[in-house]
Amino acid sequence: MRPLFTLFLLLVLPVASQSSTEGVYARYRDTVLQVKIVDVASGAKASIGSGFMVSADGLVVTNYHVVAELIHQPGRYRAEYIRGDAGGSGPLQLLDIDVVHDLALLRGAKLTGAFLRPRLDVPAKGERLFAFGNPHDLGLTIVEGTCNGLLEDSLYDKIHFTGAINAGMSGGPVIDGRGAVVGVNVASGGNQLGFLVPARHVAALLKGSGGNPAEPLLERVRSQLLANQDRYMRGLLGKPFVTEKIKGYDLPARLAPFLKCWGDSRHEPDNLYDQVVQTCASDDDIFLTRQQATGGIRFRHDHYxxxxxxxxxxxGLMERQFNKPDFDPDGDEKSVANFVCTSDLVAGGGSDVKVVFCLRPYKKLKGLFDAYLSVATLAGRDQALQSSLLISGVSDANALAFARSYLEAIRWNP
Amino acid sequence: MEPLTTAPDVATHFRPGQLELLNRSGSVVRRFALRAGPLTLGRDPGGDVVLDDPYVCPRHALLREEAAGLVVEDCASVNGIASAPGRPRVARLYLASGMTVRIGRSTLRYRSAAAPLPATLVDGAAVGPLRLCENPVIIAGLCLLAPLLLLLKTYLATVTRVQGGKLLFEPVVTVVVVVCWAALWSFAGRLLAYRWHFWIHFGIGCAGLVAFLGLDVVSGYLCFAFNLDPLQPLVDNLGQTAALALLLFAHLRFVSAAPSRPLGRAAVLVSLAVLGLSLLTEHSDSGDFNSSPEYQVTLKAPPFQLVKGRTVADFMDEAGQLSTQLAEHAASKE
Structure with a gap:
C-alpha cells in the first residue's frame, strides 16, 4: 500500500501543483510584462496594457490597440516594459502588427528568459484557463476562468472566455494549465464576459505572415485593411442580397451571419405618425486609433x-428626417476628410426614390474610404421608407459595388 | 460804446431778397425780408435783425447795399463774422445769393428774389407700384396674411399633437420682430422726413416676410418637381437677395426724399453685401471638419414630382466620380 501511495503522490502532486492557480502564477509570472506607452514630452505614461514573452531573445506580443499610437503618432510616444514580479524595465521596439486581429509584435533589447508558446487549437468548452495582466495598473494579476469556445457568427475569430478581464489586461496571455497560450486578452463585455484573440494568430504573426518587414508599419496597416475588406466584401457581393419584407418593401436584411439585426415599432401617443425601425450592424469593428474604429457595416430601415x-x-417630416444622417461615423480631422455627397432622383424597384451617396477618404491610409448611402422612397401619399447604410474602411470600388447592390435590393412590392 | 462802421449810415434800398436764419440741419427757421438799409444785426431787441444768440453782440454787424453787392461788416464784435462755421473771421463779407454768414453761433443765408427756388420734392413714395403700400386695405391684408402664413408654416412643420399656444408662439414672436423693424424705420422716417408712416413700414415688413416665406416654399417645390436640388441654394440666394433689395428700397422711399435711383442703388448694394457676407460665412464654415455627411435634399409628396428618376446604374456611375474628385482634391492640396 505504501509504495502505491508513494507512486500516487509522485504522479498526482506535480500535476496538481502545475494546474493550481497559484502554481500557474508562480511558474509563468516572469513571462508576462506590463506595456507602457510613454509620452515623450512629459515622460509620463499615456496608457498601459499587458504583453508576454514569446521567445527567449525578447520578442513580446501585445494588442495592436495598446501600441497603436506608436504608429499613428510616431515621435510623440515610446513603448516600455516593466517585467512582472521579477522587476526590470526597458524600451520596446515595435516590429510588426496584425491590425485585423488586434495583435502587435515587439522586441525588448534586454529581455531574455522564459517565454510562452502558442497553442494552435481552441480548447474545449469548459476547460480551465488563466488570464494574466495588469488591470487598472494594480500590478500583475492572474484571473481564473473557463473557455467557452469560438464566438459564433463573428467576422473574426474570437474565443469567448468567462472570466474577469479588465482595462490594462489588454495584450496579456491566457494560458491553459500546461502553460500554452490559448489566446490574448482583447476585449471585455463586462460581467465576466471576456474575449480573446486565438493563439493561432499569434503564431501567424510570429511566422512573419504580417507582410514585408521593410514595409513601414502604417503602410502595413493600410495593406492589411485593404486585403481584409476585399476578403469580406467578396463574400458579401458574391451572392444576391438577402432581403426581408417590411410594410410592403423588400429590404436588405441579415446579409451575413456576422451582422446582428434588431427591430422596433415606435408609436408615441403624441406623434401623428408611426415608425417601424430595423437596424443591422456588424459587431466586428477593427480598432484603428483611439478616435476611430473601422471595418464596420451598419444599415437601418425606418418606415413611416x-x-x-x-x-x-x-x-415635410420625411424631408427633415432624410436630411438628418442616421449615423455619426468615427474619425477626427486628422484621420478622415469631410464627406462629399451626390444626390439624385432614381428609378428604384417599384417606385422612384431620392438617393444620397457620400464618400470620404482616410487621410493617412490611401485607398480606404467610409461610404454613406441614404434612400427615401416616393411610393405613397401617407407612407414612405428611409433606408441608410454606412460602411467604413473599404475601397471606393467596394463601396460603390456594395451601395449599388443595396440600392437594387430595395423594392416597393405591396 | 458805439460800434465802428466803415461807411456812413446812408439809407439805401436793397435789391429784392431775404436773409434766412438756418438751424443746425440747414433748414430755414426764420426769414427777414430785405427792403431798405443799412440793417443792424445783433442781439439788441431794438435792432433790425434780432438774433437770440448769446454769442452775438447787441450790435454785432451791419448789412448794407453797395455797388458791388450786399456786404456784411463786423462792428467790432466779440466773436466776429465768418463765411461759415470754422472759417476765419473777416471784417467784411460780400454776399451773393445762396452764400451764408456766420454771426456768433447763428448762420444766415442770403437768398436773392431772382434766384430760382429748388425743385418741389415728391411727397414720400407715392410713385409707381409703391403707391400700393399706402393703400390701407393692402396694408391690412398684408398684416393679416403674414401671421397666417407663419401659422400655416408652423402647422405644416408640426407632426405631434400640440396645444394651440405652442403653434402660436413662433408667429407671435415673428410679428413682434416685424413691429420692432417697422418702428425703427418709422423713427428714421420721423428724423429725416418728419413723418412716422408706421403702418406703411409695418405693411412693407409683412410683405417682405410673405416674400421670404413664399420664396422658400416655391424654390423647394420647384427644385423637387424638376429634380434640381443642386440649384436650390442658388435659387434661394438670388430670390432672397432680390426680395431684400425690394424691401429696403420700399422702406427707404418712405424714409428719404432722395430720388429713386440712388435709393435703389443703396438697397441693391446693401442686399449684395448681405449676400456676400452670408456666402463668405458659408465658405469659411465649409472648411470645418464634420464627422457626419452634410447634404440638403428636397422631398415632397409624389404628385409634385414632374420628372422621372434615372437608372441605378447611371446614378452609381455618377457617384463613382466622387472618388476621382476626392483624389484630385487631395492632389491639389499636396
Whole structure:
C-alpha cells in the first residue's frame, strides 16, 4: 500500500501543483510584462496594457490597440516594459502588427528568459484557463476562468472566455494549465464576459505572415485593411442580397451571419405618425486609433406612416428626417476628410426614390474610404421608407459595388 | 460804446431778397425780408435783425447795399463774422445769393428774389407700384396674411399633437420682430422726413416676410418637381437677395426724399453685401471638419414630382466620380 501511495503522490502532486492557480502564477509570472506607452514630452505614461514573452531573445506580443499610437503618432510616444514580479524595465521596439486581429509584435533589447508558446487549437468548452495582466495598473494579476469556445457568427475569430478581464489586461496571455497560450486578452463585455484573440494568430504573426518587414508599419496597416475588406466584401457581393419584407418593401436584411439585426415599432401617443425601425450592424469593428474604429457595416430601415398628417405634412417630416444622417461615423480631422455627397432622383424597384451617396477618404491610409448611402422612397401619399447604410474602411470600388447592390435590393412590392 | 462802421449810415434800398436764419440741419427757421438799409444785426431787441444768440453782440454787424453787392461788416464784435462755421473771421463779407454768414453761433443765408427756388420734392413714395403700400386695405391684408402664413408654416412643420399656444408662439414672436423693424424705420422716417408712416413700414415688413416665406416654399417645390436640388441654394440666394433689395428700397422711399435711383442703388448694394457676407460665412464654415455627411435634399409628396428618376446604374456611375474628385482634391492640396 505504501509504495502505491508513494507512486500516487509522485504522479498526482506535480500535476496538481502545475494546474493550481497559484502554481500557474508562480511558474509563468516572469513571462508576462506590463506595456507602457510613454509620452515623450512629459515622460509620463499615456496608457498601459499587458504583453508576454514569446521567445527567449525578447520578442513580446501585445494588442495592436495598446501600441497603436506608436504608429499613428510616431515621435510623440515610446513603448516600455516593466517585467512582472521579477522587476526590470526597458524600451520596446515595435516590429510588426496584425491590425485585423488586434495583435502587435515587439522586441525588448534586454529581455531574455522564459517565454510562452502558442497553442494552435481552441480548447474545449469548459476547460480551465488563466488570464494574466495588469488591470487598472494594480500590478500583475492572474484571473481564473473557463473557455467557452469560438464566438459564433463573428467576422473574426474570437474565443469567448468567462472570466474577469479588465482595462490594462489588454495584450496579456491566457494560458491553459500546461502553460500554452490559448489566446490574448482583447476585449471585455463586462460581467465576466471576456474575449480573446486565438493563439493561432499569434503564431501567424510570429511566422512573419504580417507582410514585408521593410514595409513601414502604417503602410502595413493600410495593406492589411485593404486585403481584409476585399476578403469580406467578396463574400458579401458574391451572392444576391438577402432581403426581408417590411410594410410592403423588400429590404436588405441579415446579409451575413456576422451582422446582428434588431427591430422596433415606435408609436408615441403624441406623434401623428408611426415608425417601424430595423437596424443591422456588424459587431466586428477593427480598432484603428483611439478616435476611430473601422471595418464596420451598419444599415437601418425606418418606415413611416400616418393617417393624420396628410401628404404635405407627411413629406415635410420625411424631408427633415432624410436630411438628418442616421449615423455619426468615427474619425477626427486628422484621420478622415469631410464627406462629399451626390444626390439624385432614381428609378428604384417599384417606385422612384431620392438617393444620397457620400464618400470620404482616410487621410493617412490611401485607398480606404467610409461610404454613406441614404434612400427615401416616393411610393405613397401617407407612407414612405428611409433606408441608410454606412460602411467604413473599404475601397471606393467596394463601396460603390456594395451601395449599388443595396440600392437594387430595395423594392416597393405591396 | 458805439460800434465802428466803415461807411456812413446812408439809407439805401436793397435789391429784392431775404436773409434766412438756418438751424443746425440747414433748414430755414426764420426769414427777414430785405427792403431798405443799412440793417443792424445783433442781439439788441431794438435792432433790425434780432438774433437770440448769446454769442452775438447787441450790435454785432451791419448789412448794407453797395455797388458791388450786399456786404456784411463786423462792428467790432466779440466773436466776429465768418463765411461759415470754422472759417476765419473777416471784417467784411460780400454776399451773393445762396452764400451764408456766420454771426456768433447763428448762420444766415442770403437768398436773392431772382434766384430760382429748388425743385418741389415728391411727397414720400407715392410713385409707381409703391403707391400700393399706402393703400390701407393692402396694408391690412398684408398684416393679416403674414401671421397666417407663419401659422400655416408652423402647422405644416408640426407632426405631434400640440396645444394651440405652442403653434402660436413662433408667429407671435415673428410679428413682434416685424413691429420692432417697422418702428425703427418709422423713427428714421420721423428724423429725416418728419413723418412716422408706421403702418406703411409695418405693411412693407409683412410683405417682405410673405416674400421670404413664399420664396422658400416655391424654390423647394420647384427644385423637387424638376429634380434640381443642386440649384436650390442658388435659387434661394438670388430670390432672397432680390426680395431684400425690394424691401429696403420700399422702406427707404418712405424714409428719404432722395430720388429713386440712388435709393435703389443703396438697397441693391446693401442686399449684395448681405449676400456676400452670408456666402463668405458659408465658405469659411465649409472648411470645418464634420464627422457626419452634410447634404440638403428636397422631398415632397409624389404628385409634385414632374420628372422621372434615372437608372441605378447611371446614378452609381455618377457617384463613382466622387472618388476621382476626392483624389484630385487631395492632389491639389499636396
Amino acid at each position: 406612416s400616418s393617417a393624420d398628417l396628410g401628404p404635405v405634412r407627411f413629406y
